[in-house]
Amino acid sequence: MNELSKNQLHYLNMHRRHKRIVAVSRVSILLAFLFLWEFAANTGLVDSFIFSSPSRIALCFLEMTGDGSIFRHIGITLYETLVSFILVIFFSLFVTVLLWLFRKLSEILEPYLVVLNSLPKSALAPLLIVWLGANRTTIIIAGMSVAIFGSILNLYSEFSEVDPDKIMLIYTLHGNRLHALTKVVIPSCIPAIISTMKVNIGLCLVGVIIGEFIGGREGLGYMIIYGSQVFKLDWLLMSICILCVIAMLLYALIGLVEKWYLGRCKISG
């Protein structure tokens, strides 16, 4: 090991200190919030019937883990979200490739995509229920409907921004447009595809919850709606907390995919 200079040591210390302050502050905000909430509910500052409290949520969670029902609800919501996410990625890549290969098609369809993308997708959910019935397929489609149009538009604009000189290279090597797609456009868009995935996984969760609000018999969205209707606020707030954790974990999952991809790039080099 080389002896580190005094200034370098100082820099490293400052860096560590900075990291520590950030981490400690993050945790203390959460703890302070939970404590204040619990305190306010216990002393009657807020009505614990409406606002529930961390301890009541924890008890409710323990109760539901006892009979395993909470895992069923979480599992269903996760399943629906992941299925709609995978379908969104598959279909949006497929459509984007078609749009890129046939530029006329993309120009023809552009206004429709823009309208469908700006439409509030929650408006579609009741329609989907009537058309397709209140079942799991409908909820998965509701999840897809929120993400897919934005995903296509986003990917298509990334595809179109690929360096034209790189595409020219493929032609000078006597390749065609399909070669340009597979050798240049898709490989150079992988980071963009991953960041689209990051956005989509959250959007799919939103769509699935909307679907469950309207057509679900189980799942976290159903628990939220049911909890609000029968004033079981512990259920409602617990579901929201679980959704927070799920959203974080799903995002982290894509983060892992990204890390794996970046790592693979370096190692195979």
Next chain:
Amino acid sequence: MQYALELKNVHYAYHTLEGETYALKDITFSVREGEFIALVGPSGCGKSTLLHLIAGLLTPEKGLIKINGSYHPDNTSCIGYMLQKDELLEWRTIYQNILLGLEIQHALTTRSRALARALLTQYGLNAFANARPSELSGGMRQRAALIRTLVLKPDIMLLDEPFSALDYQTRLNVSDDIGQIIKKEKKTAILVTHDLAEAVSLADRILVLTSRPATIGQTVNVSFSDPGLSPLARRNAPEFKTYFNLIWKELNPDE
């Protein structure tokens, strides 16, 4: 005699909603096998368009292009094209980059891989075969781009200002380097450049294009008393200045 490349009365115009821009007008010239031609001319005169036409990336509006005696565009596969920038793909290693053209043409065989390896070794890039393009210097990258073209065994090399993106010193070295490689591989080459010194140091013949719409103004045969001079050595030969001034005057007739 059969020429490697013949252009007869080639015309080309660009079309936009604003109107028609004539780029090339009545271009006629022939290139012998193994000859090194330089095309010089004012910027934006259509030099690159001419290369695109020869490579079959564009089709002439009028006129004919013959390659090895047969008509375009049936046989553009014997043409190698070197672009202004190296355009190496960062997600591929140097070796994988060099195989790109072979992959596209479904010509990846044990033999073609061996040729790629041999070229890498011969031109000093073997140690970098598994490196990413970003780990190489500008000159090495351009050499890798040349190998990517050479591995397809082209008869005619089209060089579209391939040194212009490099800094001056690298540029002298790389053009010397690549000029000698092309001579050694006995390729017919057409270089487009706006750098007169580069043209004189590399070419056997220089075609001076006029401004848009480009026609061929003058043809200058370049011959040095010592024919074996490298491009860098040519720059110090006494004839160098004469040719340089000759072409300079051709391009700037008012001075």
